[in-house]
Amino acid sequence: MNHLQGGFLPHRDGEAGAHKETLSPGHLACAGCGLMPAVKLLQQVLGPRTIFVVPACCYSVIDGAYPSSATGMPVMHCAFETAASSASGVRAGLETLGIRDVTVVALAGDGGTFDIGLQALSSAAERNEDILYFCYDNEAYMNTGIQRSSATPRFSWTTTTPEAIPKAERKKDLGAILAAHRIPYFATASLAYPEDLRRKLKTAKEMKGLRVIHYFCPCPTGWKSDPRHMVRLARLAVESRVFPLHEVFEGECWVLNMDPQPVPAGKYLELQGRFGGRTPDQEAAIQKEVDENWKRLMRKVKAC
């Protein structure tokens, strides 16, 4: 990664303002929230001509209580199930006003995307609405107290799937669902690979139609993990193939972006209290699922 080489002396003094962020400190995210660095990158790449549409989710709280707002860009709060439809409405409104240079971003959680918002998203996909849908997947309904969602992985603890009876069902395959809608662009992203995330945001920005980014979002509060491990978990998820980084163009062309030396899923699980009750059999089952998912993905990648 080139950003690691570092400069030596005040290499940034010349570019005053280049690092001025739009997002303000003082937002209400938990310490070590995986979403906030991504919002920074999102704003850096998309620039000021952006409108956020946010359904009920952590971010609606993080932004701050009215009249304060940490986002520093227009935010429209909307009902839990309506991220995609509200964003479609904003786009239609801008269209009517003849404004074409604004990116409409739906910023929604996994509950608002995989579960209650799926219908709205599916319809927006069918209409190929010109919106950038950014789903931050923290794998549960965190805002309301860590209830399981259909994005919660198998054998994970949540408040509705206690340790004695952890979640039995596997996570929905959002990429495959959206690919089936043949949207122009779908990508998974992880903060551990900031260059990759930036590139995907840029790709999405330059396209028209429905673009969905499925962002892997570590949540120390809901995952019972050490806040300092936020990026480490984002990295281990990719290295263990639990969350492969890939893109799908037009629902047809599957591209794998990272293929690091794989590490056992256990390395990823062991840092999280939500998997603290797992048995060796369950860990083996998780590994098996990871391997199968990887094979499924590779079949699609190779077919292109």
Add this chain to the structure above:
Amino acid sequence: MPEIAASGGAPLPRTGLWRYLEPYYQDLTPPCNNACLTGEDIVTQIRLVQEKRFQEAVELLMRVNPFPAILGRVCPHPCETPCNRKAMGGAVSIRQMERFLGDWAINQEYCPGIPKANGLPVAVIGSGPAGLSCAFYLRTLGHPVTVFEKENLAGGLLRFGIPEFRLPRNILEAELSRLERMGIQFELEKEFGKNLTLKDLTSSGFSEVVFAVGLGKSRPLGIPGENLPQVVDGVQWLKGLHRGQRPSVRGRVAVIGGGNTAMDCARCLLRLGVTPIVIYRRSKPQMPALPEEIREAEEEGVEFRFLTAPVSMDTVPEGGLRIVLVRMKLGERDSSGRPKPIPIPGSEEELSVEFVFKALGEIVEEGPLPPKNLQGGQVIPCGDCAGKGGTAAQAIRSGREAAYALSSRIQGVSPAPSLPAQARGIVLEVAKFKQLNASYFNKEPRPPAPLLSPPERAGHFRELQGALPESDILSEAARCFKCGTCNLCGNCEIFCPDLAIRWEAGKGRYSIDEDFCKGCGVCVEECPRAAIHMRYADAQ
């Protein structure tokens, strides 16, 4: 475009109040810096090299070591031993980088900036690395300097000890000529105690004198036969060789000792077509010679007899020598910290050779140091004669320290500390590999330095080890982790969820905004090089 909903809104809360842990920036000492014998700030030099800022790297380097082209060839490089890169592809080629900078400085005819001469001239006795380094720093501190040397050429053991195949003489000359360009005077064939006295120095107007006279006397074998004509003093023999004499040794030669003198004698003998047998009373791991010299000597075909010591020597009618040897075993550790060799009774054997080389190293020669210096104070010795180490690098450090001490003594003020922390003896916590975030580094191999193959080394004294090309030097600079030192990579800023890490325009660094840092520790964890740490929020 609609107005921002929040415009004119209420201020955001000071979420930093949630914090119970707080991060702070603190560079640690990199292991290489900690181990450097002269006290170089290696990691900063590497960063400058990486940016191709060679001149600045040389300037920084020469604040502590005036002879990078020399030490870049002959230093035992203890800096590379603890290098954290070892775990991922091999230690960074630090000595090669120093050599690169030294050769760069020679090619550019680089000379450090010299202040105007003050009226406090200093005499330096002895022109080995200690005396030369002392002269160099005295001159940079403003003193006019004259170096007095008893031989007809300057350099001490750099010239008369270390063979050319390890230190080519054009390199030595080039680094010496820099001192001349700095205006340092050399008076050769002036031996203190013989044709030079304290009185002479006083009457010539010198304010002070420094002694850097080295050791000068070979350690005796202490066995019968020591004074036979076929028993040669190794250091003296090397000196003759380096003067261009081709001594008439032949046949089989026993070299007694395990240090650099023994290795260099054996390797020079080999190049002259003689068959040396090194006899050492302990075993290989205890040898004081540099490991790389031992390895190279072995490659070249020098025969070693470990755990063996001579008991007596006498002549045989045919003209050679017969040595009685005894086998040794290792016992308890002695005062040197090494296991003491103990003779095994009844294990005596004989060895017939043409000559025996005494190469047990050197000891202090009695007498040359006067009891008082020019000011009536204590004499300032440096280098080997002060018992400081036994390597050229330590002699250089010792010479520099003497220069600073002396200058502050006679000028009455301490010179401004332009020296890196390590050279001033400031060592913080040393950055360990496990404190780094290895996810940011790939395993990358250390490039092998060009080296003549053993057959290519035979029969001549040309340099053995070549230089790494500039491309390798630059990739080595990039391969360095920069352990414990912030190189402004920006990771902490990128990953901070709370925008609490700010670039301080004009100051060239980051700072942490305590009003908003929630103490998550992500910056600490994701710093690749352990330059940020965590403490309890009320610790400060």
